[in-house]
Each structure stands twice: as C-alpha cells, then as structure tokens.
Amino acid sequence: MAQGRFVAYYRVSTARQGRSGLGLEAQQDAVRGYLNGGSWSLVAEVVEIESGKRSDRPKLAEALKLCRLHGATLIIAKLDRLARNVAFVSTLMESGVEFTAVDFPQANRLTVHILAAVAEHEARMISERTKAALKAAKARGTKLGRAKGEGNTMTDAYRAKAVEVVKAKADDRASLLSGTIGEIKASGAVSLRDIATALNERGIPTARGGTWSAVQVQRVLARQG
Known part of the structure; x- marks a missing residue:
C-alpha cells in the first residue's frame, strides 16, 4: 500500500x-x-x-x-x-x-540499479586507466606518492568541500521556501512562531522531515538575506 x-x-x-x-x-x-x-x-x-x-x-x-x-x-x-x-x-x-x-x-529501483551499474563500470574503467598511467610513469622514473604533510592538506580540502555542499543545500532549501514564506507573510503572519505554524499547517516539512519551530524559521530567513 x-x-x-x-x-x-x-x-x-x-x-x-x-x-x-x-x-x-x-x-x-x-x-x-x-x-x-x-x-x-x-x-x-x-x-x-x-x-x-x-x-x-x-x-x-x-x-x-x-x-x-x-x-x-x-x-x-x-x-x-x-x-x-x-x-x-x-x-x-x-x-x-x-x-x-x-x-x-519497480522502475524506481531498477533505474537506480542501472545508473549505479553504469557508474560502477565507468569508475572501474577510470581506475584501470589510472593504474596503467601510474605504471607507465613509474617505468619512466617518475617519483610517485605525496609529499610530507600533503595528506592533511587534502583532508582539509575535502572537509571544506563537504561544508560547502551542506551550505549549498541549506541555501537551496531557503530559496525554495522563499515564495511560500512570502505568501504566508502576505496573509498576515508576522511572528516567527506564526510562520512556523503556517508551514506546519500546509504540510511542508523541514529539511530533516520534522515540524517547524520559530528558531528554524529564523535560520531560513537569515539565509534568504
């Protein structure tokens, strides 16, 4: 069902x-x-x-x-x-x-499986090409591996990228809600609590699927500028 x-x-x-x-x-x-x-x-x-x-x-x-x-x-x-x-x-x-x-x-799962299979195949092909390139470079005498301290730099870079992704998702959600919140304000809702109540009454969940509170509305409005 x-x-x-x-x-x-x-x-x-x-x-x-x-x-x-x-x-x-x-x-x-x-x-x-x-x-x-x-x-x-x-x-x-x-x-x-x-x-x-x-x-x-x-x-x-x-x-x-x-x-x-x-x-x-x-x-x-x-x-x-x-x-x-x-x-x-x-x-x-x-x-x-x-x-x-x-x-x-079943098409939803099937589609995901097909896309995953294609992505897996492509990743394997990339891996094989990379290994072949590294082998050829080593044969030419090229020194492989990271310089001392480079690993931490890469970790920091990945961490910064992850933060950017989370921020981008939050900004996108705030932008998506801008029209709806504008309508709610136009209908007479003034306080953050009133806006949260209106969002809950419309059945619109938070980014994590929960109900709205005044604090969450304030965060969204802050992201909207």
Whole structure:
C-alpha cells in the first residue's frame, strides 16, 4: 500500500486532449487507484500539455519543486510517457526526487540499479586507466606518492568541500521556501512562531522531515538575506 506524500504528474500531447480530458482521466484514475488504501496524501496534481518531442517542461519543473518542498514522491501513470525522454530522466536524476510509475512500480529501483551499474563500470574503467598511467610513469622514473604533510592538506580540502555542499543545500532549501514564506507573510503572519505554524499547517516539512519551530524559521530567513 502507498505511504507518504505524493505529487502526481500527468502529460497530454495536445491542448485539445487537455480540454477534453482524453487521456488525462485515464492517468488520474490509474494514479488514484494505485494510491487507494494505505496512509498517503496527494499534495498536488500537475498537468503538462505538450508534445512528447519537446524537452522543456515547465510543469514538470513545478511538480519537482513541489516534491522537494513537501518531501513528496513524484507519481506518474505510465512509465513510457516519461522514461523515453532523456531530458526528463536527466532532470529527475538531478532533482534528487524519488518517483513511482503506476504501471511499473519497480522502475524506481531498477533505474537506480542501472545508473549505479553504469557508474560502477565507468569508475572501474577510470581506475584501470589510472593504474596503467601510474605504471607507465613509474617505468619512466617518475617519483610517485605525496609529499610530507600533503595528506592533511587534502583532508582539509575535502572537509571544506563537504561544508560547502551542506551550505549549498541549506541555501537551496531557503530559496525554495522563499515564495511560500512570502505568501504566508502576505496573509498576515508576522511572528516567527506564526510562520512556523503556517508551514506546519500546509504540510511542508523541514529539511530533516520534522515540524517547524520559530528558531528554524529564523535560520531560513537569515539565509534568504
């Protein structure tokens, strides 16, 4: 049975299909049938009206943003409507959003496994090329290895990089919340506690999946400038 939050993404190829519901209703029925039972909530349903040949999909971007905002899973009715589009797969992978296809629920894990296999193969090839290059360099008399103290320098560099990654994620989350917090302020919420309450009422989790407090809101606002 389905568990958690979901954002449904539907695609119809023409404006006529979008107006008539041709194809759209079948996708909606499939998604709702899949979600029937269990503990779940459908945060939003987003409809894209476009040609399958196009790679720019503004509604897909909107759906992925909602998934990231609510910590939700993107759900689609038919895998073939999206998987054959390289731009979609690339966008989805870069977003870090989990997805489920009603007609092939295992596709999420399968896709990850395939990507992992490709990455593993590439890493092995790089390793083999590196070893061959080092062997050739050693044969030429090139001195290999790090200079004294270089190991600590590299460790510090990696540590600094890790801090940058964490900061970038926090900044991205703050930017993602800016529009929502702006709407909450415009509705009359003034205090940090009021904003936190409004975020919780909208079902928007914190970066760690918890509920909001005034302190957490203050940190996000500080990051927003």
